[in-house]
Amino acid sequence: xxxxxxxxxxxxxxxxxxxxxxxxxxxxxxxxxxxxxxxxxxxxxxxxxxxxxxxxxxxxxxxxxxxxxxxxxxxxxxxxxxxxxxxxxxxxxxxxxxxxxxxxxxxxxxxxxxxxxxxxxxxxxxxxxxxxxxxxxxxxxxxxxxxxxxxxxxxxxxxxxxxxxxxxxxxxxxxxxxxxxxxxxxxxxxxxxxxxxxxxxxxxxxxxxxxxxxxxxxxxxxxxxxxxxxxxxxxxxxxxxxxxxxxxxxxxxxxxxxxxxxxxxxxxxxxxxxxxx
Numbered sequence: 696x697x698x699x700x701x702x703x704x705x706x707x708x709x710x711x712x713x714x715x716x717x718x719x720x721x722x723x724x725x726x727x728x729x730x731x732x733x734x735x736x737x738x739x740x741x742x743x744x745x746x747x748x749x750x751x752x753x754x755x756x757x758x759x760x761x762x763x764x765x766x767x768x769x770x771x772x773x774x775x776x777x778x779x780x781x782x783x784x785x786x787x788x789x790x791x792x793x794x795x796x797x798x799x800x801x802x803x804x805x806x807x808x809x810x811x812x813x814x815x816x817x818x819x820x821x822x823x824x825x826x827x828x829x830x831x832x833x834x835x836x837x838x839x840x841x842x843x844x845x846x847x848x849x850x851x852x853x854x855x856x857x858x859x860x861x862x863x864x865x866x867x868x869x870x871x872x873x874x875x876x877x878x879x880x881x882x883x884x885x886x887x888x889x890x891x892x893x894x895x896x897x898x899x900x901x902x903x904x905x906x907x908x909x910x911x912x913x914x915x916x917x918x919x920x921x922x923x924x925x926x927x928x929x930x931x932x933x934x935x936x937x938x939x940x941x942x943x944x945x946x947x948x949x950x951x952x953x954x955x956x957x958x959x960x961x962x963x964x965x966x967x968x969x970x971x972x
Contacts, residue, residue: 850892
């Protein structure tokens with residue numbers, strides 16, 4: 696079995712490839728990279744009832760990978776550059792040969808992946824950290840799931856300025872419901888849920904438009920979304936709107952949260968680039 700591990704700042708993700716088959720990934724939370732990597736491996740093997748002798752090697756990536764030396768629990772470790780792992784994982788999960796891969800974490804990274812030609816093309820500091828920081832500063836909320844749930848019942852028309860607020864008809868090909876200015880309206884009646892929805896809207900519109908512009912520059916029409924924010928309902932709705940507006944296609948595949956760990960696992964040889972799910 697080949698193991699892929701992505702060590703983030705607070706969450707470590709792990710996947711396994713056995714007999715060319717992807718085993719369901721999992722994650723653990725820990726601040727210490729060595730402890731989180733060892734803990735993730737132990738938990739993974741325990742769940743699948745496998746001895747460590749079945750692990751041939753570990754492919755590791757992420758910001759915490761530099762703290763890991765030659766092996767974990769006696770299993771050899773090989774490092775994979777994070778952007779390459781992101782590119783491999785994005786193409787595998789989507790089944791595409793080329794695309795712009797977007798990783799939505801604390802911040803956001805964008806990678807151009809054309810087969811084995813993978814390069815980092817940019818990013819933004821806007822991401823999950825922005826959502827958490829603004830929610831804490833404005834509303835003293837710090838539980839991410841609670842923030843997302845409360846935002847579902849918010850009303851953007853009380854916070855964001857739309858094109859219909861400043862124009863009688865469409866402007867070019869832009870529909871009247873499109874945002875003209877994030878937080879540009881800010882009605883006194885706006886409540887907590889409305890503000891939370893506006894925060895999420897601003898973050899996902901910013902990420903989505905960066906991805907659209909990157910795709911246009913790179914002459915791509917396929918965009919693959921990955922990372923911890925990929926399962927937020929508002930992300931999918933925002934990207935669907937941008938898809939229709941700009942003629943690109945956003946993909947949010949199954950296991951999108953584990954994209955980089957999967958990319959690390961399958962990068963060890965061309966033979967396992969396309970394991971069965």
